[in-house]
Amino acid sequence: MSAIPVIVILSCLFILGSSRPRVAVRVVAVQGFFLGLLPLLRAGKDLSAGILILGLSGMAVKGLLLPLLMSAVLRRTGIQRESDPPVGYGASLVIGVLLLGLAAWLAVSIGFPPQTSLPLTVTAFFLIMVGLFLLIGRRLAIMQSLAYLVLENGVYALGVSISLELPLAVELGIMLDVFVAVFLMGNLLFHLDREIQPAEAVQPPEQSGIEEEA
Numbered sequence: 577m578s579a580i581p582v583i584v585i586l587s588c589l590f591i592l593g594s595s596r597p598r599v600a601v602r603v604v605a606v607q608g609f610f611l612g613l614l615p616l617l618r619a620g621k622d623l624s625a626g627i628l629i630l631g632l633s634g635m636a637v638k639g640l641l642l643p644l645l646m647s648a649v650l651r652r653t654g655i656q657r658e659s660d661p662p663v664g665y666g667a668s669l670v671i672g673v674l675l676l677g678l679a680a681w682l683a684v685s686i687g688f689p690p691q692t693s694l695p696l697t698v699t700a701f702f703l704i705m706v707g708l709f710l711l712i713g714r715r716l717a718i719m720q721s722l723a724y725l726v727l728e729n730g731v732y733a734l735g736v737s738i739s740l741e742l743p744l745a746v747e748l749g750i751m752l753d754v755f756v757a758v759f760l761m762g763n764l765l766f767h768l769d770r771e772i773q774p775a776e777a778v779q780p781p782e783q784s785g786i787e788e789e790a
Contacts, residue, residue: 578695580610580611580613580614580617580699581695581696581698581699583606583607583610584607584610584611584699584703584729584733585676585699585702587603587604587606587607588607588672588702588703588706588726589669589672589673590603591603591604591706591710591722591726592665592668592669592671592672592706592709592710593665593666593668593669593672594665595657595658595659595661595665596656596657597650597655597656597657597658597716597718597719597722598647598650598656600719600722601643601646601647601650601722602643604643604722604725604726604729605638605639605640605643606639607638607726607729608634608635608637608638608639608642608643608725608729609635609638609639609640611634611638611729611732611733611736612631612632612633612634612635612636612638612639613631613635614631614634614696614733614736615627615630615631615634615736616628616631618693618736634732638725638729638732642725646718646721646722646725649718650718653718655716655718658714658715658716658719660715661713661714661715661716661719662712662713662714662715663709663712663713663714668709668713671709671713672706672709675702675705675706675709676698676702678701678705679698679699679701679702679705680698682701683697683698683701688737688738689738691738692737692738693737696733696734696736696737697734697737697738699730699733699737700730700731700732700733700734700737701730701734702730703726703727703729703730703733704727704730704731704734705730706723706726706730707723707724707725707726707727707728707729707730708723708727709723710722710723710726711723711724711727
């Protein structure tokens with residue numbers, strides 16, 4: 577289980593430095609799959625039906641369903657990369673390292689229960705901060721909807737790190753918000769794509785008659 581926080585943190589740094597939404601969606605899918613494993617690994621021999629449902633639903637929704645929905649949006653819109661984000665990719669990586677330090681400081685400073693996993697708490701705070709940063713540091717709607725997923729992953733990881741009983745109720749409410757955000761963003765992107773394409777297809781009027789008269 578100790579490798580999962582490292583994998584998740586590296587995946588966040590990769591997203592911050594990537595200009596290709598399609599790759600970022602795949603990285604978030606891997607991130608969601610490993611986060612879904614967390615409650616199963618933490619429970620160990622005390623695995624219950626509720627924890628099993630929490631883990632399997634997390635892997636299915638975070639690692640498969642939501643990434644598939646976002647990949648479908650990318651196929652419809654034909655978006656390949658974000659070329660000019662408000663915050664550059666190099667600067668985003670530097671900010672990501674600073675946010676990781678801030679997440680570690682918060683995890684140590686805040687008095688959590690003794691059973692809380694410190695590495696998971698640091699990872700959870702880092703996910704939340706990265707999600708918030710992506711909301712303001714990226715211009716594409718698909719990347720901003722991806723930021724919602726990263727943010728929700730952070731809330732999920734924080735709940736798992738504190739208590740295995742807490743996330744089940746919290747996750748159901750937050751997951752509904754994420755579904756709404758993804759569908760709204762996807763609908764917006766789809767309609768924007770349909771509106772922009774006809775405008776780009778309009779050709780300037782031919783001036784052959786003027787040239788012949790000349």
